[in-house]
Amino acid sequence: MDVDGSKRIFQRLGPGASTASSSGSDTNNKQQKVCYHWRAGKCSRFPCPYLHRELPPPQQSSMGNGAATSKRPYGFSADDNYAGGGMRRNPNFNNSWGRQQQQHQQGYGNRGGGVIKKTEKLCNFWVQGNCSYGDKCRYLHSWSTGNCFSLLTQLEGHEKVVTGIALPSGSDRLYTGSKDETVRVWDCQSGQCAGVISLGGEIGCMRSEGPWVFVGLTNFVRAWNTQTTTDLSLSGPVGQVYALVVGNDLLFAGVQDGTILAWKFNTATNSFEPAASLKGHNLAVVTLVVGANKLYSGSMDHSIRVWSLETLQCLQTLTDHSNVVMSVLCWDQFLLSCSLDKTVKVWAATELGSLEVTYTHNEEHGLLTLCGMHDLDGKPVLLCSCNDNCIRVYDLPSFCERGKIFAKQEVRSIQTGPPGLFFTGDGTGQVKVWQWSTESTLTK
Template sequence: MSPRHISFPAHGRSVITCLKLSNNRIISASDDHSIHVYSPDTGELIHSLKGHEGGVWAVDATKDILVSGSTDRTVRIWDLETGQCKHIFGGHTSTVRNLVIVKPETIEVERGGEMVKERLPTRPLIVSGSRDHTLRVWDLPRAEDVEYKCSSDSEDNEDNIAEEAENNPYHKFHLQGHEGAVRALACQGHTAVSGSYDHTVRVWDLVTGKCKWVLTGHEQKVYSVTLDVHRNFAASGSMDHTVRVWDITTGQCQHVLRNHTSLVGLIGLSPSFLVSAAADSTLSVWDPQTGEHLQTLAGHDGAITCFYHDELKVLSGSNGNLKLWDIRDGRMVRNVLTGIIGVWQVAVQGRRCVAALNRSDSTSIEVIEFGEEDEEWKSVPVALEAEEED
């Protein structure tokens, strides 16, 4: 029996820069300045979120809140129920390239020489990274909080923009130190990890706003980072063809992973596997604890543009197709989509796979629902989105 498959047009001919599956919504953002919200069941356009004055390059969502970042240098907070923009945060002086909503979770921290469990951060945060070489940390506004919309515009100078941020009651920290664009960002608990074109990775404390470590070793630009605070390590991928695994308690490099022959633009982490994807058309599967190389996934004809992985499978997109792999033995299970020009983004939740792609010079979103009888779609149980505490 074939999986259920629907396809619908999205964003005309513009590139889809971001794709999220959240709270039974498909959220796509584009360089056409817009954000669209669709039903994954029917493909119906629920909202078109308009207001950004530049391409949208970063989004994250939780419950009925969406946060977006743009080349217009602003961070915007949207109500997904109504489609309204509730807040506009200014402060960055160049493109907001990445952002993360950091939800409170219980982690172990050292207090007075002892390890204790705390729920951090104490309330949800937004962390944004920019081509202006800096990061900013904001409290995520609650639904009942007062709206704040900055007055900065494209004519404002950097001093005015900085002053605007300082006057914002939701602004917490301005994280400075990178000497190049912040290209990659990962956050968890009270920790943020940023990767930069200055060849370094920095580890930040989101409670104090201080830089804990400057991780050096990469010889070229850093394009991707991932983080696991419970195991105290981070990983980064670089234009120098390597992946580095770092101990964030000591700032030391634990492993240098060498298997790629080109830019490592994407990395991901699950309990048992670290996966890296590169412009050399391959993906590599590693043991994150030992650094052992486990599998090379080879079969694409171009750079890997997006991927998803869990403990059982890898889904990867490149020129012409979207492929499904068994992560444990490296076997290519099937081509999920073929006859396409390119896949820009992919998102997976349970047995639902969503891909943003280019067909015949037009942009579309494909939703594929695998049933229980589709044994080739190996799936681990997924919990519904947790109701995080403020």
């Protein structure tokens, strides 16, 4: 299997001739070959002897064996919901991952807006409120670039990193959890803090499912029902609980000792009863997602495990990442994963049903979390939080950059909200509410 998924995708674009182009000024006498480093977004040669644009696609009649077809997924069928946010399958979504990245190099100009060309570095003096240059400052005086979304409001109160954001159904409250050992409850109408719940321990994660809010703590999971005020403590974990997800009527928790614990709710006793303990990871399980009747777990042991929701048996172990797998999400027929190894990997099922990397997107920094959503035009968008205190916003499947979101410290939590809204929580404890723009101004 080709570990470098991006190389495989680029080879499908068709071979380029090795001779110089005869079109003169269009190619500046460069070799008629596309620069591999440019495709990876990191060409440092100036001038570069190779093309920084894609060659025209070959004609249908002359494809022959020079243009292999894209890998078709088998057996990895789409789930009704994606990224934990109720996202629906897009019938126009295909397997052309990363094939349009050159649009960003040339000045992104399709719907959804483009990237501002101003120096993309946040002004530290502006952050502190005392930049004397004003509009003439060469650095950014904004928490974001691009014109497709804007900052709606900021929620202040947490004193440490925000590790979870939850919006239980049927409630007008937003719940945020932090390593400062508190859960804050926010009124969605006024934006004011409506209550602070002290839990006496660092919060590793949060999850809402229906009216329930689940909080991962050290050695147990706290669960309360926002409609009935039922408050439960689920014992069993050994160490910090880093991830929570619900699937097939089971609550799963990824734990510091490498196990995944499962509980099932008993309506007769109004309690959660232990159902299973999934073992296989050697180190802490830090991310979980459910899709296509399977559970996917990412771990500090650099691996992703695929579990059957029916039998709770491990079906496959994915080992293409070379560092901690920080986040996984299901989207359409694909599994996406990110890691501290500075890559986002896109996985698709083979004819035999096993997952293989079909595309690798490279970043300059380690990645912390992924969140998928749709903009107001229904276009699929991926938010990638990196450990340089920045979120990259990409169109899918092209990975063309839509903009960036900046924070004082790294963003550990991203959560979709009501249509047009999403939330981010950073290392300082600040929660920001973002709004997708109703009208996008295209950058020419």
